[in-house]
């Protein structure tokens with residue numbers, strides 16, 4: 001009987017598998033296993049993994065840390081708003097605040113160097129979307145997320161918010177500069 | 185207590201309808217279609233706003249319309265229709281009276297009140313929080329209350345469904361096991377029970393928070409529990425539309441499942457492994473370990489993916505076998521060429537199946553991979569993916585089923601049959617193109633839920649490449665084509681249901697039945713056997729197998745292309 005009738009045979013589970021189904025199940029299962037093992041494989045051999053390092057903190061504490069970095073490393077300001085542009089030393093902790101509706105401060109990093117980038121929101125959910133690399137991370141309030149990043153190529157990048165955060169969501173964008181390392 | 189046992193037998197399909205069940209199926213389906221109408225108008229507005237050259241609405245109206253579109257479509261249209269499908273699968277397919285019709289009506293009205301209340305809150309303008317309503321962004325209390333009432337109503341309806349199964353068993357209205365389609369509906373209902381519970385766990389405190397009784401809701405906890413609800417509810421849709429595929433294969437072709445065992449096992453895999461799949465919505469979130477993410481995405485997801493891959497083979501496989509047994513046994517694809525492509529019930533179902541698999545399925549698995557999610561998260565790729573699953577997959581399957589239901593359930597002739605022939609193509613293919621170009625724009629970084637990809641008014645705007653604008657433009661045009669297809673569907677269904685010619689059959693009457701239905705025929709004691717001498721090289725459905733292999737190759741290629749792409753972005757960990 002068809003799929004809208006009760007099976008004609010009471011012991012339907014004894015009907016032998018058709019070869020088509022059996023073969024496909026094996027193939028599909030193997031493929032699912034491959035996809036499964038790709039994830040741990042990439043954790044070991046791949047270079048792009050989202051860090052799990054995150055701390056619970058308060059907006060005040062986080063803003064204070066960011067302010068300290070800004071005081072230490074500001075090299076110039078940009079735009080009419082005088083947003084500080086910071087150029088922290090390679091390998092250091094870099095802080096970025098996401099809030100309604102901007103990112104603060106502007107970061108200037110060196111090509112080929114590794115940084116510990118901290119991001120957190122001080123109000124609602126926001127998104128960290130680095131363009132045109134297209135790296136996308138969720139930003140939560142109260143969770144300081146720490147990831148190690150290594151810019152590979154000099155240039156001007158954009159950070160845009162890609163989590164809906166209210167009426168001016170579409171204006172929440174900033175820059176990230178990657179420059180050649182200074183010769184010392 | 186007097187139990188209403190008026191039944192009628194549909195003269196053209198032989199299906200048996202219990203009077204109160206029939207009414208409930210109709211009303212739930214109609215409520216769904218009304219939601220689809222509202223959601224469709226909003227779809228047009230939203231699409232025209234995301235078309236960079238048009239940018240129709242101002243931002244506040246855009247976010248309002250987007251919130252309402254998500255809710256009216258994903259929640260109200262889909263769930264109302266699903267309740268209709270559940271009642272049909274239990275009462276009609278089991279030839280059984282619906283348990284407690286009064287309670288079912290209470291459920292229906294609760295859902296209506298909830299849906300209206302929620303829409304009221306959104307259209308009032310202070311609840312443009314998207315259907316996900318992530319805290320700490322808050323909506324009006326009525327927004328949450330409406331959703332809670334709707335969910336409670338839906339839960340009660342699900343219990344009426346289970347009650348009907350119990351009645352069918354007790355009154356022996358069927359013999360042996362329930363039909364496969366009913367089995368699929370049971371899968372959907374079981375998942376729904378868990379899902380709605382998760383929804384209540386998160387929405388009730390959020391409602392209390394919105395009225396000031398709870399002081400703080402953690403944003404990560406919210407996203408975790410919310411997706412326990414939000415994702416699993418997509419599994420209800422998958423289980424429901426897969427059941428509809430099987431039903432249409434049975435209705436149009438008289439197709440038997442290739443093997444009951446395989447199809448039922450695949451449904452069981454959904455129940456076992458989809459519950460935890462909320463994890464893949466949190467892959468880009470801080471504070472969750474990779475082990476948790478990998479475990480939940482893989483264990484939970486890949487076995488469910490396996491189940492979908494199995495259904496994706498067995499549904500067309502069953503059709504192929506039925507066609508070959510009818511004599512279309514030449515070569516690999518005669519069965520498919522000779523399929524009734526002019527029957528919207530079939531063409532809709534087939535486009536739904538292929539689109540769901542190739543576009544929705546492959547993109548979903550790719551996105552759900554822990555690391556690959558980094559290059560996708562919250563881009564417009566995501567709505568591209570789910571319009572392929574929930575619109576091409578679920579919505580189109582439900583539309584296809586409607587073409588069958590209008591004559592048998594509403595007893596009206598289809599109006600505009602010529603238009604109906606084309607409707608699945610316009611809607612389905614429009615939507616496929618829409619999804620593809622959304623995904624294309626997403627790989628270029630265009631964000632979802634975003635009023636202006638040119639960042640007007642921003643101090644430091646980002647400039648997207650011209651290709652991204654082009655893709656958004658083509659996306660919008662395809663979206664408009666799909667809206668036209670949706671309008672055709674609404675015209676045909678509303679027209680037929682209200683103005684279609686009544687189907688009158690001489691001698692038609694409802695039969696009161698006191699002691700349940702006439703006993704069902706006893707199952708034949710045939711020995712379980714395989715299929716006859718059809719197919720090629722020992723494969724009964726070689727054409728389907730070839731299609732499956734094409735699917736697999738596309739899948740593998742696309743999957744690894746994305747890993748390749750990931751390997752070129754900035755190293756991070």
Ligand code: HEM
Nearest residue numbers: 227230231254257258314315567575632633634663666667
């Ligand atoms: C003709 C048909 C449709 C068109 C043209 C359409 C168009 C769109 C567009 C342009 C967006 C906005 C994407 C963004 O900016 O992020 C969207 C979002 C969405 N659509 Fe559709 N849609 C259609 C049908 C449907 C259907 C039938 C469903 C559900 C069954 C659906 C569910 C959704 C959902 C859940 C969202 C996301 C809302 C959000 O991000 O909060 N759509 N749609």
Ligand SMILES: [Cu+2]
Nearest residue numbers: 126161165172
């Ligand atoms: Cu933001």
Ligand SMILES: [Cu+2]
Nearest residue numbers: 161163165169
């Ligand atoms: Cu935003």
